[in-house]
Amino acid sequence: MALLRRSETVIAGILLLAMVLIGTINPAFWQLDNLFSLMRSNVIIGIMAMGVLLVLISGGIDVSFPAFAVAAMYLTIKGMLALGYNGVVLPLLAATLMGLAFGAVNGFFVYKFRMIPLIVTLGTSAMVRGFLLGVVGTSMININKMPTALIDFARTDVVSVTKADGTTYGLTAMVLIYLGLALAMHLVLRYTMIGRSAYALGGDPEAARRAGFDLRKTIFFIYCVAGALAGFAGLLHSGMIWLANPRDFVGLELDVIAAVVLGGASIFGGRGSVLGTMLGVFMLVMVKNSLIIMRVDTTWQLVVVGLIVIAATALSAWRDRRRAA
Amino acid sequence: MKTQMNIRSLINRDNNIVQLLVMTVLIFAVMTALSPDKFLRYYNFESITYIFPELGLLSIAMMIAMLTGGIDLSVVGVANLSGILAGVLFHKMAGAAGIADAGILTVLLGGVIALGTGLAAGTVNGLLITRLGITPILATLGTGQVFTGLAIVLTGGPAIVGFPTAWAFLGNGKILGLATPFVLFAVIAVLIAFVLSRTALGINLMLIGTNPKAALFAGLKRERMVLYSYMLTGVLASVAGIILSGRTNAAKSDYGTSYLLQAVLIAVLGGTNPAGGRGTVLGITIAVAALMLLSSGFQILRFSNHLIDFIWGAFLLLVIAINAYKNRTR
Incomplete structure (x- = not known):
């Protein structure tokens, strides 16, 4: 009974229902290569969603992470090209640190000036994107110039299958990175003091302060981690699509926030889980990708995502109000 | 004597306005000093009066x-x-005569449809926020996506080009030597200022924003007032849409995307408290003027649009810092 009442169970149920529905409309949905490509599409949004989950749990909101992701990605690749460096670990580390530094700016403004996170992150987002496109450059770095090590790394498959016609497809190993990061986030949220303090901050900042939580440390941690995850995901993304586009990720913030809210995180803070978020991410990616195989015109994508956001937030608001009553 | 008193009371009531005026003059002076021959041309100011009203x-x-x-x-x-x-x-509706010569009735119908869209959109926002209890950020983030999505569905992506001449007049015509959009803006601004400071709706909104709980206990109809405020917001947005489509003679799903950040920035800069309870039309007007001067100045200096975005963002953060600093010393 307790299991039934958990929001994760509900989301999983809806997810299964949606899968059956899509599978009935077009059986191609259940083909292994479609499922593999679905999981592949989960990776980048999923990693970013972990950061957004943390921010939402603390009662904040972050719309700057796509800008951070694209800046960390583009700057790192530009740097690699300039230095003639070809590798995986150091660039990923550099992108992560860059994201972290950007995130620290958010943390600084949110903590120091007690400003609404939405407005702060709108500002940092505009600054970072403006700087990237206005100073660093607007040209794409194509496959012929992309560092080969990154592409080879992102091309690793866990399993690979050969189809009857000789083409092969596989499940990208990047899924493992996503799962690893998700597990880490789960452990941090559940079992560490800093993770609990994020929940406390989201539940009631004043109560958290009086209970002795260090709000400064918590806020900086939250926004730094969100930025770091975005930076990491950004570089990984360019490896996976073999392209570094400084105009990438526009509008991605809505998709990710929608996924996290869909996964049961409360928009008022204090509630949310990694498992729910992963389910929410899967649901969103699945619906978006399946519009094509359900033969819905792609121009409807934005409308569908918007409606999902509204429905998910309405449900979560309704749930939270009922709980409060 | 009496006007002097008024100015003094204005200053006392809101020294934010004075601060804004000082900033505007400062921006003006700096831009004039940087490129006196180009910035001070009449043409520059005239073009500002056309772009300014939308924002x-x-x-x-x-x-x-x-x-x-x-x-x-x-x-x-x-x-x-x-x-x-x-x-x-x-x-x-365009017949053989072509779109440009569409009759006045058609244009009026178009206006009713545009304003009706704004009213309907605002009502949806308001209902989502008051009835379903969704936080405004997420509700409007979602509906914004739906509205933009519907715009893409309707156009299929590319812009709709070609509007009637009478419609274009709203965006780039002249009334008594002044830009039509500017005149429209002035009329609407005065109207809104009146609504906010002299009517029950405006006063109620301020009270609700200052202290929602106290407003509730005082018996204010919070839900209805908030709904009305979002309806008003929607209608104003659609007027901006009318002017934008009239000025550019086209409408597209992704026009003016950078306006969102700029509108937030201007609202905050103009002395609006994002937590509620404080905001004036006068403050907004001065803030828009200041930022228009700033961005036209940078354009004359041949800064790219991306760099101007960067500067807007930096300005927003700077304003936040200054406001926080001011509130601390007080």
């Missing part, structure tokens, strides 16, 4: 949403959808 109306809309501690992230989507729906109507 000004969106900023006033944003300010009204902020009065109750909310925000409206769907304003740009509403503006574009309004323009596009009117455009679709004109293309459907």
